[in-house]
Amino acid sequence: MKLDRRNFIGSSAAIAAALTAPTVMASGKPRVVVVGGGAGGATAARYIAKDSKGAIDVTLVEPTRSYYTCFFSNLYIGGFRTLDSIGHSYGNLATEYGINVVHDWAVGIDRGAKTVSLAGGSTLNYDRLILSPGIDFIDGSVEGWTINAQNKMPHAYKAGSQTELLKAQIEAMPQGGIFAMVAPPNPYRCPPGPYERISMTAHLLKAKNPTAKIIVADPKPKFSKMGLFQEGWGNHYSGMIDWIGSEFGGGNVSVDPDAMTVTIDGEVTKVDACNVIPAMKAGRICEIAGITEGNWAPVSGHTMQSRIDENIHVLGDASAQGDMPKSGYSANSQAKVAAMAVRGALTGSKVFPAKFSNTCWSLIDTNDGVKVGATYEATDEKIAKIDGFVSKTGEAADLRKATYEESIGWYSGITADMFS
């Protein structure tokens, strides 16, 4: 064929179009797209690919090459873990299970056409879509703080560079300096997370900066494992931590990142490091998909299917499901129920009644671990708590040490269950 200019332009435009928007070809196999490669998404992708043994095409969309777990990121701040030890790659999901791992952002969802469009310009077709994008922050929820200020006042509530930054700022505090935390209102990811962070910050400061002070401005009157944390703070960090709950104006707070001040109930304090954890909502892609009500995406507990679109399952922090806390363990548990439901719908495999569980371990100081856990079942209305337990105050040191060691085993187990 003679290549005339017109032909050339035509074909290169066609190639360019194919490169920027390569709609995945129908392979005949049912297709599942998973958005978000965290605790919910990585687990769901892995279980669907593993258990369907090639009968389902699984694509995982995740922008980051390394997933830094928020779980144990507080232990990194405390000096109990390295940052490397909480980073995980997606290589095994591709090589072991044939998952198509696409490092990109999902930016649009067309529920009618059943397509996901990516920031890079491509489009993916799905028969079932799983959204597990975690959380985003609610603009304006802490007066004076925006995402532009996250370098001066890090949230460190999505792990990685933010966590490194917060740790570096705590370490750089002058002797006797002040660390402040603005704690988030309910519901938010990891109910004990802010208080484990306070414990780990105190642990770090106690060794290097023992006269430093910690102030927590909290919009809540009480918090997860409160008795256990307060007992532990008294035992290990006496006089260091001042927790100001909502009854004492802890919810009436604003910050000035340039001046490095925090104003709590009218009283201005100059601080040396400040961790602002804003109010949260479902990862933005849920809103874009049009499946949110209020800040979260409501789902059926039987299958984790969106109550608005049955071709979409929402997992983890982004979902409004009922009684489960927003935790990595919960997201992992929900992912297995969704994976079973998706396989059942697409390949006719057996579907058993949904069962869920959760346990959240927290470290207060060296070898002083505590935990809270519960089991759950699906009712038509929600995921409902069946039964639970929580560590007790005054427990023996060897039991607390065993609890901490158990959390190390759990971390190793859950990350293997997501990525190995």
Next chain:
Amino acid sequence: MPCHLKGILTAIVCFFYSGLVYSAEIELPAEILNIVGDPEYGEYLASDCKTCHKVEGSAPGVPSIIGVSKRDIIIALHEYKQKVRKNPVMQMMAKRLSNEEIAALAAYFEGLN
């Protein structure tokens, strides 16, 4: 019989705590031990175990449950269910399992050995 009434060694094993060491603290009737479990259902139920227990290798703090005999798994889970073994996570997980579900789990895990 509760742990603390047994010999000191067993008590330590029971207390520290989730180790699937066969301690035969309870007598299970043959009809429970002999239930034929559905391994497919067991595989689904076992996904709950795998959040903490690794399938390959082991980790400190959470013992491996691979390579444990079917009988020992059944007995251990019933011991947790009856609160003879002390770990609260395992007591909670075992509490909601029926005899058939325990048999299903044991059938699945036996298949991995």
